[in-house]
Amino acid sequence: MQKILEVKDLRVSFHTYAGECQAVRGVSFHVNEGETLAVVGESGCGKTVTSKAIMKLLPEPPSEIKEGSVILFKDKNIVNMKEKELRLLRGSEISMIFQDPMTSLNPTSKTGKQIAEGLMIHRGMNKKQAFEEAVKMLETVKIPNARKRANQYPHEFSGGMRQRAMIAIALACNPSILIADEPTTALDVTIQAQIMDLIKELQKKLGTAVILVTHDLGVVADVADRIQVMYAGKIVERGTTDEIFYNPKHPYTWALLRSVPKLSTKNKSELYSLKGTPPDLVSPPVGCPFAPRCEYCMEICEEAMPYATEITSTHEVSCWLQHPMAPKVEVPNELMVGGEINGAS
Amino acid sequence: MTGNINSSIELNQEKFRIVGCENLDAEKINRKSITFWQDVWRRFKSNKVAVGAALLLLIITLLCIFGPYISGYEYEVIDKNNRNVSPNTTYWFGTDDMGRDLFSRVCIGGRISIIIGIVCTFIMITIGILIGGIAGYFGGLIDDILMRIIEIIGSIPRLIIIILIQILLGRGIFQLVFALTIVSWTATARLVRGQILQLKEMEFILAEHSLGASPSRIIFKHLIPNVLGVIIVRMTFAVPEFIFEEAFLSFVGLGIQPPQTSWGALAATAQGNLMFYPYQLFFPCLFISLTMLSFNLMGDGLNDALDPKLRQ
Amino acid sequence: MEQAKITAETKDLIQVKNLKKYFKVGRKSILKAVDGVSFNIRKGETIGLVGESGCGKTTCGRTVMGLYSATGGEVVFDGINVHKLKGKEKKDFTRRAQIIFQDPYASLNPRMTVGDIIASGIDIHNLYTGKERMDRIYELLNLVGLNKEHASRFPHEFSGGQRQRIGIARALAMEPEFIVCDEPISALDVSIQAQIVNLLIRLQYEYGLTYLFIAHDLSMVKHISDRVGVMYLGHIVELTSSDGLYKKPLHPYTQALLSAIPEPDPNTARSTKRIELEGEVPSPINPKSGCRFASRCRYAKPECYEITPELKEIENDHFTACHLFNDVK
Numbered sequence: 001m002q003k004i005l006e007v008k009d010l011r012v013s014f015h016t017y018a019g020e021c022q023a024v025r026g027v028s029f030h031v032n033e034g035e036t037l038a039v040v041g042e043s044g045c046g047k048t049v050t051s052k053a054i055m056k057l058l059p060e061p062p063s064e065i066k067e068g069s070v071i072l073f074k075d076k077n078i079v080n081m082k083e084k085e086l087r088l089l090r091g092s093e094i095s096m097i098f099q100d101p102m103t104s105l106n107p108t109s110k111t112g113k114q115i116a117e118g119l120m121i122h123r124g125m126n127k128k129q130a131f132e133e134a135v136k137m138l139e140t141v142k143i144p145n146a147r148k149r150a151n152q153y154p155h156e157f158s159g160g161m162r163q164r165a166m167i168a169i170a171l172a173c174n175p176s177i178l179i180a181d182e183p184t185t186a187l188d189v190t191i192q193a194q195i196m197d198l199i200k201e202l203q204k205k206l207g208t209a210v211i212l213v214t215h216d217l218g219v220v221a222d223v224a225d226r227i228q229v230m231y232a233g234k235i236v237e238r239g240t241t242d243e244i245f246y247n248p249k250h251p252y253t254w255a256l257l258r259s260v261p262k263l264s265t266k267n268k269s270e271l272y273s274l275k276g277t278p279p280d281l282v283s284p285p286v287g288c289p290f291a292p293r294c295e296y297c298m299e300i301c302e303e304a305m306p307y308a309t310e311i312t313s314t315h316e317v318s319c320w321l322q323h324p325m326a327p328k329v330e331v332p333n334e335l336m337v338g339g340e341i342n343g344a345s
Numbered sequence: 346m347t348g349n350i351n352s353s354i355e356l357n358q359e360k361f362r363i364v365g366c367e368n369l370d371a372e373k374i375n376r377k378s379i380t381f382w383q384d385v386w387r388r389f390k391s392n393k394v395a396v397g398a399a400l401l402l403l404i405i406t407l408l409c410i411f412g413p414y415i416s417g418y419e420y421e422v423i424d425k426n427n428r429n430v431s432p433n434t435t436y437w438f439g440t441d442d443m444g445r446d447l448f449s450r451v452c453i454g455g456r457i458s459i460i461i462g463i464v465c466t467f468i469m470i471t472i473g474i475l476i477g478g479i480a481g482y483f484g485g486l487i488d489d490i491l492m493r494i495i496e497i498i499g500s501i502p503r504l505i506i507i508i509l510i511q512i513l514l515g516r517g518i519f520q521l522v523f524a525l526t527i528v529s530w531t532a533t534a535r536l537v538r539g540q541i542l543q544l545k546e547m548e549f550i551l552a553e554h555s556l557g558a559s560p561s562r563i564i565f566k567h568l569i570p571n572v573l574g575v576i577i578v579r580m581t582f583a584v585p586e587f588i589f590e591e592a593f594l595s596f597v598g599l600g601i602q603p604p605q606t607s608w609g610a611l612a613a614t615a616q617g618n619l620m621f622y623p624y625q626l627f628f629p630c631l632f633i634s635l636t637m638l639s640f641n642l643m644g645d646g647l648n649d650a651l652d653p654k655l656r657q
Numbered sequence: 658m659e660q661a662k663i664t665a666e667t668k669d670l671i672q673v674k675n676l677k678k679y680f681k682v683g684r685k686s687i688l689k690a691v692d693g694v695s696f697n698i699r700k701g702e703t704i705g706l707v708g709e710s711g712c713g714k715t716t717c718g719r720t721v722m723g724l725y726s727a728t729g730g731e732v733v734f735d736g737i738n739v740h741k742l743k744g745k746e747k748k749d750f751t752r753r754a755q756i757i758f759q760d761p762y763a764s765l766n767p768r769m770t771v772g773d774i775i776a777s778g779i780d781i782h783n784l785y786t787g788k789e790r791m792d793r794i795y796e797l798l799n800l801v802g803l804n805k806e807h808a809s810r811f812p813h814e815f816s817g818g819q820r821q822r823i824g825i826a827r828a829l830a831m832e833p834e835f836i837v838c839d840e841p842i843s844a845l846d847v848s849i850q851a852q853i854v855n856l857l858i859r860l861q862y863e864y865g866l867t868y869l870f871i872a873h874d875l876s877m878v879k880h881i882s883d884r885v886g887v888m889y890l891g892h893i894v895e896l897t898s899s900d901g902l903y904k905k906p907l908h909p910y911t912q913a914l915l916s917a918i919p920e921p922d923p924n925t926a927r928s929t930k931r932i933e934l935e936g937e938v939p940s941p942i943n944p945k946s947g948c949r950f951a952s953r954c955r956y957a958k959p960e961c962y963e964i965t966p967e968l969k970e971i972e973n974d975h976f977t978a979c980h981l982f983n984d985v986k
Contacts, residue, residue: 017379017384017387018376018377018379042846042848042849043816043817043846044816144936158937158938159710159937160937161937188709188710188873188938189709189873189874189875189914189917189918190709190913190914190917190934191709191937192917192919193916193917193919193931193933194933194934196919197931197933215846215847215848216847216919217847217921218847218918218919218920218921219919221919221920221921221922221923221926222919222920222923222926222927241923242923245921245922245923246923255848256847256848257921259847259848259850259851260847260921261847261850261851261874261876261877261880262876262921263875263876263879263903263915263918265880267879267880267881267882267883267899267900268703268858268880268881270855270858271851271854271855271880272851273848273851273852273854273855274848274849274851274852275852277816277818277819278816280374280376282376296363297363297364298360298361298362298363298364299359299360299361299362299364300356300360300361303360320361323356323361325356325357325358325360325361326361327361327362327363329363374806374807374810374814374815376814378809378810378811378814379811380811381767381768381811547763547764548758548759548760548763548764549763549764549765549766551719551724551756551758551764552756552758552764552777552824552827553777553781554724555722555724555751555754555755555756556751556755556777556778556781556827556831557747557748557749557750557751557752557778557781557782558777558781559781562781566766566769567766570766570768571766571767571768
């Protein structure tokens with residue numbers, strides 16, 4: 001498979017009153033053509049910062065992409081691109097949809113016009129052609145009465161409808177990569193299901209690669225090809241969806257998997273819960289950042305950062321438990337049980 | 346990610362014993378605590394232009410207070426031998442057509458101008474908060490009535506009200522302050538009302554209601570502290586507006602009456618001699634402009650510093 | 658710790674009878690947020706309310722608390738009509754019933770320290786002063802898993818989960834019997850949600866609290882609740898024990914809600930087909946007569962558009978409002 005995007009040692013910092021907040025601390029990954037990569041982690045883990053850095057959408061200052069970071073898109077380094085090149089890139093080659101569709105749509109412009117704008121800039125269509133294409137896009141994202149809807153303003157749309165319109169804008173110029181930053185977090189469960197199905201379907205149809213950023217592992221199970229788990233500005237584990245769900249290695253991945261609510265658990269029983277909060281990245285810990293919340297924390301974990309261990313060619317984990325000297329730790333019981341029950345039903 | 350960063354640490358079996366996270370405090374906050382106002386001050390400080398403006402204002406104020414004592418000339422003493430003297434080492438700003446020291450007069454005039462600016466602002470803000478707060482907090486019919494009153498006041502030309510008041514009550518500094526404030530509080534009231542309406546729907550106000558809080562607690566402990574930022578910014582922009590308005594009224598003869606003086610009044614008298622003694626107009630105008638500019642620049646800085654969206 | 662079993666015989670703490678809450682929007686339009694809702698909450702029980710945004714669940718919770726005046730119907734709390742309370746009685750009632758809010762960012766005053774926020778109720782009711790007050794603050798912080806040092810800090814220094822716990826401590830300061838949990842976990846990361854749910858369950862055991870738990874996510878509601886009510890556009894469409902709801906959902910809307918819960922297992926997720934709901938929740942402004950769900954229902958019959966179905970007991974303690982079950986029983 002062809003690598004379409006490659007991120008090497010990405011470091012992003014924010015300058016705050018308390019000092020330099022190292023939001024992303026050396027992240028490397030790639031995206032293949034047409035695949036879905038899910039980036040999973042809690043708020044503040046750097047997943048949104050990473051995805052915005054790819055589009056160079058972070059305001060500088062207060063943010064800063066550190067020297068040595070490389071984001072290769074079709075053999076060009078985005079980090080060094082000029083504003084003019086970036087404008088050509090954004091929307092036509094890489095586009096993004098956000099959590100809150102209302103704030104990312106222009107409230108004073110008709111929805112159809114907003115889709116057409118991108119087409120006119122990037123594909124050189126005239127006004128009429130672009131509008132016709134916009135109507136077609138609205139049909140593609142399954143908005144009923146597309147022609148009528150194209151002449152309406154965003155506030156006349158409901159939440160799910162707006163997210164559909166955002167997707168239409170993002171996909172209008174047929175980009176190679178779509179970055180979806182928590183696209184369903186603000187939506188209701190039934191709408192969330194609709195939107196996720198839509199993204200999945202359109203991806204198959206258009207062959208776009210998708211980077212799906214979310215805090216909920218449950219959402220990505222049937223969408224993602226590969227998953228990478230982020231914590232405190234670092235990738236702690238990555239693998240194919242099956243590897244992450246059926247053979248997770250990092251205690252943090254276990255914790256994320258265990259905290260997905262299941263309908264089958266006994267009522268009012270103690271749910272597994274991850275204690276505490278992620279570390280403040282103004283003064284990141286020397287050791288493994290997850291150590292203060294990890295049940296399996298060892299002395300070494302607080303002293304040194306674990307290095308990445310390869311389990312298979314696609315599966316990689318950064319945890320001291322993988323060290324030959326480390327004690328053997330079984331995957332928590334309920335993960336196995338949960339898998340069986342789910343498998344049976 | 347490689348192991349070589351950690352090569353200094355010796356790996357042994359001891360280090361690989363599971364100790365768990367029971368003893369570690371994962372709730373600890375490492376950052377030092379910083380209050381809202383500390384944060385505002387930090388951001389204001391980093392705005393060099395605003396700090397410069399604030400310093401300039403301080404200098405102007407000090408000059409107005411102590412200036413007359415430095416120059417050694419009384420502002421109202423007429424010296425027939427030294428009329429219309431150009432600025433020199435004895436008379437720093439020169440003298441006017443009655444031989445009064447212009448430097449002292451500018452300082453004394455500044456006192457009046459700045460005092461009028463500040464007093465009017467305080468009265469205006471107080472009325473504005475009161476009326477706007479009541480309208481916003483209670484809403485409904487009270488809000489409707491107060492808003493109609495504001496609209497009526499707003500629809501009468503200011504100058505007419507000011508002239509009418511001076512005809513009825515005579516001319517003087519108190520009448521002027523009264524006239525200026527009575528027409529200007531409406532904008533502040535609208536601003537405060539809008540803020541209160543927005544805050545009133547916030548969940549922390551609802552939480553207070555559910556705890557059984559009295560209206561006075563909600564207003565003074567929750568609403569006012571949260572609109573304070575906006576009010577401060579409004580105040581810094583209001584002071585120069587009043588100074589300018591006073592100057593304008595004095596200039597057209599509706600404001601300060603002799604022997605009292607202000608920057609506007611000074612400019613008015615100097616206007617007649619503009620062709621021959623332009624410096625007499627220049628100095629009061631310079632001070633008016635500098636004061637206005639500094640207040641506005643400082644206000645901009647405060648506005649940015651107080652904007653919660655710019656918080657990092 | 659085990660909780661006393663709650664059965665249908667347990668005494669009711671709260672009875673909600675045909676509760677209505679309308680809002681005027683514009684000159685002629687009426688938003689019927691809650692339109693004739695009846696249920697009871699037994700002592701020591703958790704009743705869940707689920708539904709999509711705009712279904713009126715939050716308004717329902719706030720009206721039950723007495724934060725909003727009711728347009729019609731009544732709420733009886735331990736023999737007291739909540740909406741008839743005046744002055745001091747009303748203030749005293751706030752010590753018995755409390756609320757936890759959804760947005761951990763908007764529900765704490767950004768200008769107050771965490772200690773002062775938690776002590777709000779203590780100050781309003783003059784429960785403690787001086788050292789006793791501080792001790793109480795520390796005790797409450799400890800109860801929700803925070804520590805002493807946090808009292809002097811400001812809300813913006815905390816994470817979402819920590820803030821939500823501060824909100825819980827503020828409500829607990831009043832030693833209430835009843836707490837309305839208004840989507841307390843919706844704004845939090847999945848990994849943090851369990852923290853809050855566990856805390857709420859533990860507090861319920863320790864203090865014998867009664868909860869009205871509002872959420873849009875069925876899986877967590879099902880876990881914490883004894884009974885669950887499903888709301889759709891101001892109506893309760895199904896009300897039953899949480900196990901019953903999960904095992905045998907009757908109303909087509911409940912079935913769709915259950916089916917929309919994301920499946921956290923790739924193999925099952927790939928093989929299962931969801932019941933997909935067409936369209937979105939219609940506007941609650943001037944709603945049409947008939948079953949509110951009819952426009953999106955797979956089984957809609959002509960009568961569904963004409964007559965509003967009543968909430969009826971189909972099986973033991975299992976209520977639903979749907980014409981499909983009219984002939985049953």
